[in-house]
Amino acid sequence: MPITTNNNLVTIHTFKDQDYLIRLDISSNRLELKVSDKEIGEEWRCSYDQIYIETLTTKTGNYKTFEVFTKMFISGLLKSSRAITLNLLTYEELHQFQNSTASIKSYFRNNLSEASENKKYLILGYTTEFDKTYYPITLDHCGSPDVKSLIATIRRLESDLCRTREEYASFKMHCHAIKHKAIDDMQKKIKELKIENEKLTKQIGTKSSTKVSSKAELAKTTSLENALSKLEKSVITERSNHQKYINKLLLEKNKMQQEIDAMRRKESALKQQLSQSKKSSGISSLSERQSRQSSIPRNRSQKLPNPPTSMSYERNKVLSRSSSQTSRCSRTSSGCDSIKSRSSGCANIVNANRKSRSTIIHCSSSRASQSETSSIARSENIKLKLQSTQEDYKVLEKRITGLQKLLLSKSK
The missing domain is CATH 1.10.287 (Helix Hairpins)
Structure with a gap:
């Protein structure tokens, strides 16, 4: 579930059946992007200002302002528009992709020397009725996660686990108390029903001993019913x-x-x-x-x-x-x-x-x-x-x- 504020966004996006945690921060005409692999923990980062973004859009041939570009990027992360697509590519994948795309060729013509195998490239695609434009964003590799950060995350997770265990124990006790209370109530009802059953069996015994009187009573009741029907008529x-x-x-x-x-x-x-x-x-x-x-x-x-x-x-x-x-x-x-x-x-x-x-x-x-x-x-x-x-x-x-x-x- 994505977490959004006015200028920040944290979400999980899937590229090629692999989940990535993406964090986007926009502050003072600057775009900061952080992509981390959920399984391995590797991170890629980038930070670009307004001028760089606008020059990037001019080189692709479809100029966009900084505000429009950030809105397009957020809609691509949230998947709220069909015209916006996102792809995360490696250097080899980008080399294959640029041979088929003119806008990528024009952008990377002067930046091939800077290309690295550890870098990743986030491609923002914008499709219109008659044209397709791709905006590539270079992400620098930050390496494996730091030990201190991992220890901090482990401690945080342990504290969360302890808290959840305590909550589960309290919930279990609460459920156990409710269960015991329900069992006690059911036992009381069973006792009451048993007492009532005994009373009814006694009444049945007394009635069986007085079957003759019951027959007379039945005849009397039938006569009364007939008289009642006549009276009603x-x-x-x-x-x-x-x-x-x-x-x-x-x-x-x-x-x-x-x-x-x-x-x-x-x-x-x-x-x-x-x-x-x-x-x-x-x-x-x-x-x-x-x-x-x-x-x-x-x-x-x-x-x-x-x-x-x-x-x-x-x-x-x-x-x-x-x-x-x-x-x-x-x-x-x-x-x-x-x-x-x-x-x-x-x-x-x-x-x-x-x-x-x-x-x-x-x-x-x-x-x-x-x-x-x-x-x-x-x-x-x-x-x-x-x-x-x-x-x-x-x-x-x-x-x-x-x-x-x-x-x-x-x-x-």
């Missing part, structure tokens, strides 16, 4: 009947509500009729009174004038006769008797006229009283109808409240 049927009854009650409630509404409309219509009848009775009574008041003088002027005229005529006749007779009164007493009889007849005529006038007044008053009694009877009939409708309305309200209570009790 009856409950289901009762629920359905109850639902039907509730629906019926709801329909009756709606019908009663409609009847109440009709009774209310009828009551309002009767109230309007009563008010209209009161108004008409008042108007008729007033008109009858006016007609009565107007009819009395007309009767006096039309029907009664005859008696007064006849009375005046008779009076005048009587007076004339009485005056004629008074003159004769002195002569004979028989004439006085006739005059008295005639005056009594006049008085009878006056009384008859008075009686006829009183009968006319009585008839007019009886007609008015009859119209008033008829209007009063109508109003009383309307009032009775209203009272009957109100009573019916109260009865319907009582029935509706009773139905609501019944519905609530059924729903509960």
Whole structure:
């Protein structure tokens, strides 16, 4: 697993089935590279500045800046780009490789004298769509690892081994404790299960001794189950009947509500009729009174004038006769008797006229009283109808409240 920071990289790379530990350090425009063989421990190093890297890229024919080159090198180590490849070659391999590559020939044309068998060459290849460029980096051989460094690594490894052994021992003890705890828990559970098994065996023994009673109990349980099933069926049927009854009650409630509404409309219509009848009775009574008041003088002027005229005529006749007779009164007493009889007849005529006038007044008053009694009877009939409708309305309200209570009790 590679270890990376901002400017450092440590990773393992495989060249020709052999693992190499590569360490790359980039600091202050300088590139430092260290390659070491994991099996043997041999090391190769190099250190180049920015100018050397940029001149190297110009000699190959594809110039790259120092920052771009380092990014390409890191991507080649991490294998994050298919366009970048890395190869680690010896001198002989490089000599064979440069015969086939023009960029390597141009670079090593003046550097063949510097070539050494102990050196290694890291070739950074950059492949584009139409071109391939190789950037060779020379690595100097540092020889076998130092004894002191080997001793230091051995001590470090021994300390790591001791630490890992201690960790393994602690882990083993922890696992052993967990194992013992689990074993103890399992033993406890086994004991509990054994006790429960003994109890169950005892219960089975007691039940085997009472098989007859168990048969009776089984028969009882079967009968109870049958009764329970019957009860469940009856409950289901009762629920359905109850639902039907509730629906019926709801329909009756709606019908009663409609009847109440009709009774209310009828009551309002009767109230309007009563008010209209009161108004008409008042108007008729007033008109009858006016007609009565107007009819009395007309009767006096039309029907009664005859008696007064006849009375005046008779009076005048009587007076004339009485005056004629008074003159004769002195002569004979028989004439006085006739005059008295005639005056009594006049008085009878006056009384008859008075009686006829009183009968006319009585008839007019009886007609008015009859119209008033008829209007009063109508109003009383309307009032009775209203009272009957109100009573019916109260009865319907009582029935509706009773139905609501019944519905609530059924729903509960």
